[in-house]
Amino acid sequence: xxxxxxxxxxxxxxxxxxxxxxxxxxxxxxxxxxxxxxxxxxxxxxxxxxxxxxxxxxxxxxxxxxxxxxxxxxxxxxxxxxxxxxxxxxxxxxxxxxxxxxxxxxxxxxxxxxxxxxxxxxxxxxxxxxxxxxxxxxxxxxxxxxxxxxxxxxxxxxxxxxxxxxxxxxxxxxxxxxxxxxxxxxxxxxxxxxxxxxxxxxxxxxxxxxxxxxxxxxxxxxxxxxxxxxxxxxxxxxxxxxxxxxxxxxxxxxxxxxxxxxxxxxxxxxxxxxxxxxxxxxxxxxxxxxxxxxxxxxxxxxxxxxxxxxxxxxxxxxxxxxxxxxxxxxxxxxxxxxxxxxxxxxxxxxxxxxxxxxxxxxxxxxxxxxxxxxxxxxxxxxxxxxxx
Amino acid sequence: xxxxxxxxxxxxxxxxxxxxxxxxxxxxxxxxxxxxxxxxxxxxxxxxxxxxxxxxxxxxxxxxxxxxxxxxxxxxxxxxxxxxxxxxxxxxxxxxxxxxxxxxxxxxxxxxxxxxxxxxxxxxxxxxxxxxxxxxxxxxxxxxxxxxxxxxxxxxxxxxxxxxxxxxxxxxxxxxxxxxxxxxxxxxxxxxxxxxxxxxxxxxxxxxxxxxxxxxxxxxxxxxxxxxxxxxxxxxxxxxxxxxxxxxxxxxxxxxxxxxxxxxxxxxxxxxxxxxxxxxxxxxxxxxxxxxxxxxxxxxxxxxxxxxxxxxxxxxxxxxxxxxxxxxxxxxxxxxxxxxxxxxxxxxxxxxxxxxxxxxxxxxxxxxxxxxxxxxxxxxxxxxx
Numbered sequence: 015x016x017x018x019x020x021x022x023x024x025x026x027x028x029x030x031x032x033x034x035x036x037x038x039x040x041x042x043x044x045x046x047x048x049x050x051x052x053x054x055x056x057x058x059x060x061x062x063x064x065x066x067x068x069x070x071x072x073x074x075x076x077x078x079x080x081x082x083x084x085x086x087x088x089x090x091x092x093x094x095x096x097x098x099x100x101x102x103x104x105x106x107x108x109x110x111x112x113x114x115x116x117x118x119x120x121x122x123x124x125x126x127x128x129x130x131x132x133x134x135x136x137x138x139x140x141x142x143x144x145x146x147x148x149x150x151x152x153x154x155x156x157x158x159x160x161x162x163x164x165x166x167x168x169x170x171x172x173x174x175x176x177x178x179x180x181x182x183x184x185x186x187x188x189x190x191x192x193x194x195x196x197x198x199x200x201x202x203x204x205x206x207x208x209x210x211x212x213x214x215x216x217x218x219x220x221x222x223x224x225x226x227x228x229x230x231x232x233x234x235x236x237x238x239x240x241x242x243x244x245x246x247x248x249x250x251x252x253x254x255x256x257x258x259x260x261x262x263x264x265x266x267x268x269x270x271x272x273x274x275x276x277x278x279x280x281x282x283x284x285x286x287x288x289x290x291x292x293x294x295x296x297x298x299x300x301x302x303x304x305x306x307x308x309x310x311x312x313x314x315x316x317x318x319x320x321x322x323x324x325x326x327x328x329x330x331x332x333x334x335x336x337x338x339x340x341x342x343x344x345x346x347x348x349x350x351x352x353x354x355x356x357x358x359x360x361x362x363x364x365x366x367x368x369x370x371x372x373x374x375x376x377x378x379x380x381x382x383x384x385x386x387x388x389x390x391x392x393x394x395x396x397x398x399x400x401x402x
Numbered sequence: 403x404x405x406x407x408x409x410x411x412x413x414x415x416x417x418x419x420x421x422x423x424x425x426x427x428x429x430x431x432x433x434x435x436x437x438x439x440x441x442x443x444x445x446x447x448x449x450x451x452x453x454x455x456x457x458x459x460x461x462x463x464x465x466x467x468x469x470x471x472x473x474x475x476x477x478x479x480x481x482x483x484x485x486x487x488x489x490x491x492x493x494x495x496x497x498x499x500x501x502x503x504x505x506x507x508x509x510x511x512x513x514x515x516x517x518x519x520x521x522x523x524x525x526x527x528x529x530x531x532x533x534x535x536x537x538x539x540x541x542x543x544x545x546x547x548x549x550x551x552x553x554x555x556x557x558x559x560x561x562x563x564x565x566x567x568x569x570x571x572x573x574x575x576x577x578x579x580x581x582x583x584x585x586x587x588x589x590x591x592x593x594x595x596x597x598x599x600x601x602x603x604x605x606x607x608x609x610x611x612x613x614x615x616x617x618x619x620x621x622x623x624x625x626x627x628x629x630x631x632x633x634x635x636x637x638x639x640x641x642x643x644x645x646x647x648x649x650x651x652x653x654x655x656x657x658x659x660x661x662x663x664x665x666x667x668x669x670x671x672x673x674x675x676x677x678x679x680x681x682x683x684x685x686x687x688x689x690x691x692x693x694x695x696x697x698x699x700x701x702x703x704x705x706x707x708x709x710x711x712x713x714x715x716x717x718x719x720x721x722x723x724x725x726x727x728x729x730x731x732x733x734x735x736x737x738x739x740x741x742x743x744x745x746x747x748x749x750x751x752x753x754x755x756x757x758x759x760x761x762x763x764x765x766x767x768x769x770x771x772x773x774x775x776x777x778x779x780x781x782x783x784x785x786x787x
Contacts (some may be wrong), residue, residue: 021666031681031769032681032682035674035675035677035678035681036674036675036678038674039671039672039675039678041669042670042671043671045667046664046667062720074562075493075562076557076558076559076562077560077562078498078559081465082492082559082560093593114463115462115463115465115466116463116464116465117462117463118461118462118463126652127649127652127653128652129463129464129651129653133637154659170489182462183462184633184635184637215462216635217467218602245491247562274435275664278429278431278433278668279433279671280427281426281429281666282426282430282433282668282671282672282675283671283675285422285423285425285426285429285673285675286426286674286675286678288422289419289422289426289675289678289682290417290678290682291420291421291678292422293682293686296416297686309504313761345659346653346656346660347656348653348654348656348657349653349654351654354464354465356653
């Protein structure tokens, strides 16, 4: 004989206050669990979207990022002449020689400085990055002191909006356009004409060379050829790989932080569930005895209490995920230690995270309810009935 | 006295439940203390910065260099006691996982500006004399088993190539929190090599360190220095070391704020757990409260009993948690020395731990107290647990 499911459900309903308190404890843990996973997910989403699999980034050997790197004009020309570089619709190579420098910019409201990337791009820069779209204003005219700013910059930094000017390298640069680039890192960059910027910053070398592969499968051969060329001292990486490497430390930090927080917090919530379930068992000793006397087996008593505990966990999980879904509205912006520049990413909720969180909450319910349920199942009928 | 006895007896009526609650509170308080210490570490560099040191860097950003010719001009500014310079080298030892900060510095005056790095005098002199020499902090030397005279090779990321240094000195920090994981070597070594390999990058420094005569004139000196180089190719930005560190810290502030929020969430979670315990306890004891009321105890007495029990349990947990903080932080210091060489719990954190525990106890008791004081005697007596 099996105890009906609604017995467990009704029990939770009768002790509403306790149910709400226990579940909300679990909900908070699930919230932290989901939020840290969403953050890690948001970071990796930003990075994956920033790079394109068919693009190759060439930087100086052993430089970890474009900021540290330097590629001489002559070396860039050698890379440009490689047969694996794709040709664009206008018959020119789909290759962009770029300059990347960091610049200190003040935030609009807090007046706090932050390191922002200024990227000098050539005509192919936009073709190579189809995610980038101009939403306001126009493109800078080549050879002028005009720049366009990413959406994050325009919104959050002083002098970043259309018509405003930024002062650096002894010149005033007019912002003539704002671009968006999905959820990529380019949103936190300022773009201008590469030759102008090199002159202004007195940098005679490019930072990196970016190009599209003619045939994506032939990357390995190309990589070997470029890296073993005695005239070049460069590393070639797929763009996706390059950006993943850039935030490796940040991703690992978020992962470890999330994991340790979740473990510690879940201990607290499991203890909460355990207290609740022990109390539920203790309060209903007579009831359990009666049910056993009526002929319900030990297993069905065990099942009834387990279901109650799992339900408790599930309610907490649903509440937690519901609250965490609002985190998607928040964008975190922080400095990436590896590149030393501003990196903005938001919380991203995926189906995967939802079911993992729910599973996690049910596991917490299970762990919390297991011991009390066993105690309930092992009660002897006579003693349980005698108690009151 | 009677109440104290009653409270303690009550607290131990459900031993298992009390035990679990105490553990829960202890874990939460421990986590709270650890997270607070972690956030405190972030600001450690700011706290240890000296008020008489100024940092001059390129106004565009730290990645842009300043010409070495500024050295003599900065020295002429009134109020400047000594000037030195350095450059972030960013070399890698073995691989990227073995990260530690390394700088190319001008040896003599730089180390004088940092009295908190304590050297045996002969080692310092040996370092100053050897152009290929380097010095490291004690923790770094212990971690890699380096001894005086060892060869250390770094792979340059900003300045390509393999760079070899001879270890000439090991310093120890004056205080416990002083950074002991630095490697510093001669800027001249870097510069001479660059003159041969990439002449256009030679004769440039990353930043100037300025020692001023007294903290009171630091702001004036900073302004004077910046005014000299206004409208030049490399404009400067001079700020106190503290502000300089704060600049780094504020860039990563978002994560620290998140950790801080989370440290309050853990207290909230345990508040809910404790409130639940108290609510259940109170529900079970409704007939008892009714009996006590019949005997003439007022709502005030009920409140004392319930609050007392709640605070007693929470504070016991809080004390356990606070005591556990010490072995836990010692464990982190010894086991995770690479990440946290210094993980010391401040007294403020301990006080906050206990305050949080008290708060948990008080909040948990509010609802049961309200319930016990409003219950009508007849109803309470009629009720079955």
